[in-house]
Amino acid sequence: xxxxxxxxxxxxxxxxxxxxxxxxSPGGPKHWGPLEFEHTERLLELHAxxxxxxxxxxxxxxxxxxxxxxxxPEQIRRIHAAGHEIASHSFSHDWLPAxxxxxxxxxxxxxxxxxxxxxxxxxxxxxPPYNQPFDYLRGLSISLSERRSVRxxxxxxxxLCDALRECGYxxxxxxxxxxxxxxxxxxxxxxxxxxxxxxxxxxxTCLRLxxxxxxxxxxxxxxxxxxxxxxxxxxGHPHSLHFGNPQDEKHLVPLxxxxxxxxxxxxxxxxxxxxxxxxxxV
Numbered sequence: 366x367x368x369x370x371x372x373x374x375x376x377x378x379x380x381x382x383x384x385x386x387x388x389x390s391p392g393g394p395k396h397w398g399p400l401e402f403e404h405t406e407r408l409l410e411l412h413a414x415x416x417x418x419x420x421x422x423x424x425x426x427x428x429x430x431x432x433x434x435x436x437x438p439e440q441i442r443r444i445h446a447a448g449h450e451i452a453s454h455s456f457s458h459d460w461l462p463a464x465x466x467x468x469x470x471x472x473x474x475x476x477x478x479x480x481x482x483x484x485x486x487x488x489x490x491x492x493p494p495y496n497q498p499f500d501y502l503r504g505l506s507i508s509l510s511e512r513r514s515v516r517x518x519x520x521x522x523x524x525l526c527d528a529l530r531e532c533g534y535x536x537x538x539x540x541x542x543x544x545x546x547x548x549x550x551x552x553x554x555x556x557x558x559x560x561x562x563x564x565x566x567x568x569x570t571c572l573r574l575x576x577x578x579x580x581x582x583x584x585x586x587x588x589x590x591x592x593x594x595x596x597x598x599x600x601g602h603p604h605s606l607h608f609g610n611p612q613d614e615k616h617l618v619p620l621x622x623x624x625x626x627x628x629x630x631x632x633x634x635x636x637x638x639x640x641x642x643x644x645x646x647v
Contacts, residue, residue, distance in 0.1 A: 371590035382434035398434035422492035425476025428483035452490035496540035506541035526567035560595025578611025
């Protein structure tokens, strides 16, 4: 595969009402599930317009037969047919740190099987709901909140990657931040959105998330990658497309335009998670 200086991987976390019901933000369950489907149609138009492939991380239960706002296997098939990668987002938007070994493997296998039966193609990639677990000692990342919430049989990042490998996954998007990064961010009073490179954890190719949203932080991260090299992983949620936050369409369109222009000039390569599993070395 031809490599360019900078690389971007674009993710959409397709939660549906399964994710809304399990929201961990204040206020309990939310009601934005139906927007996931409506806004995804717009996203397919935009990605086609700029010819930019993305990875849609799908809650496995949404791929089963049924009605919106919990299910739409036909839309998932359309996403796949448009050339985007379909990843697993667990079976029902589970909070993974609380799952023991058996429950963890069950959600990984059920989700993979449901999506593969839906699209008729292998599912190689995984995106953890809530971007957790953050706890990864080898990466100098300790999540006190996860450790306080789950005292026994807790899933940390190493355990997750062990289970992913056993269940046939080859890629995982991760979001832990090493201690040194947290300290620097605290001193600077801002988040660092640094281009990174894929690493292997327990035999699974992992790429850390750079930023959620498409505003100035994402644009600046792309600029750094073009100057210095590395990978930028950008994510959003379809239901947030018109929420007025950094994931809003008013930020997304200029970012897609920027990506298209950088790719056209030969400065940037747009990749899917499955591409990284072919090139990453242990």
